[in-house]
Amino acid sequence: MAKKAITSGSKSKASPAGPAKRVLKATKPKLKPGKFKPWIPAEVVEVFTRFRNANPEPKGELEHLNPYTLLVAVALSAQATDVGVNRATRHLFPVADTPEKMVELGEERLREYIKTIGLYRTKAKNVIALSEQLIALHGSQVPRDRAALEALPGVGRKTANVVLNIAFGEPTIAVDTHLFRVGNRTGLAPGKTPLEVELGLLKIVPPEFARHAHHWLILHGRYTCIARKPRCEVCIINDLCRWPEKTV
Numbered sequence: 001m002a003k004k005a006i007t008s009g010s011k012s013k014a015s016p017a018g019p020a021k022r023v024l025k026a027t028k029p030k031l032k033p034g035k036f037k038p039w040i041p042a043e044v045v046e047v048f049t050r051f052r053n054a055n056p057e058p059k060g061e062l063e064h065l066n067p068y069t070l071l072v073a074v075a076l077s078a079q080a081t082d083v084g085v086n087r088a089t090r091h092l093f094p095v096a097d098t099p100e101k102m103v104e105l106g107e108e109r110l111r112e113y114i115k116t117i118g119l120y121r122t123k124a125k126n127v128i129a130l131s132e133q134l135i136a137l138h139g140s141q142v143p144r145d146r147a148a149l150e151a152l153p154g155v156g157r158k159t160a161n162v163v164l165n166i167a168f169g170e171p172t173i174a175v176d177t178h179l180f181r182v183g184n185r186t187g188l189a190p191g192k193t194p195l196e197v198e199l200g201l202l203k204i205v206p207p208e209f210a211r212h213a214h215h216w217l218i219l220h221g222r223y224t225c226i227a228r229k230p231r232c233e234v235c236i237i238n239d240l241c242r243w244p245e246k247t248v
């Protein structure tokens with residue numbers, strides 16, 4: 001795909017010299033702080049336009065049947081791969097796709113379904129507890145509300161962001177390990193914590209791209225800007241990326 005040169009645009013409020021310092025620390029590049037070139041809004045638009053052209057309707061890779069099974073799948077995915085979670089939930093969800101069925105299944109039998117997933121004992125306990133809370137407090141429905149979601153056992157900000165985005169179409173950005181790396185390497189949203197990266201992205205991502213931004217960035221980190229050896233030579237944003245160690 002042809003890459004458009006960015007030659008104009010005003011300076012982004014979200015990319016002052018400060019974050020450059022943070023990205024240096026987060027990615028250990030050799031560039032000096034003053035050399036970091038801030039992103040301008042036109043470049044940000046260009047990056048997300050390229051992602052959109054390459055993949056207009058990006059999808060999450062966790063299999064689910066409804067908002068409830070999405071919530072459970074995301075809760076199970078902490079420190080586990082989507083592939084590993086899908087392998088387990090393909091057997092679990094046909095028998096337990098509602099809070100009531102999950103509670104009826106019970107913690108012990110649930111453990112058997114998910115025992116191939118890391119931390120499965122704690123996760124089984126949380127899934128049963130969150131299912132009980134959904135029944136007791138939310139009419140067995142997954143609430144479209146960040147505070148209510150984060151009040152559920154085993155549900156943190158990242159899980160709430162994924163559910164709000166995928167199940168309800170909200171423009172949230174769930175920062176996982178891939179997105180954290182991409183935000184820092186590219187310099188789009190440098191940060192020492194996932195929350196810093198999330199808030200940095202929320203400031204700069206134009207509304208027209210907000211719905212899918214987190215999917216594009218996660219997929220980019222998972223398949224192109226991979227941790228050990230980023231595939232810079234096939235990266236569709238390599239001319240815009242600020243990572244001093246990129247290989248193009």
Ligand code: SF4
Pocket residue numbers: 185186224225226230231232233235236237238239241242243246247
């Ligand atoms: S150029 Fe390399 S480091 Fe930069 S985003 Fe692309 S793959 Fe990642």
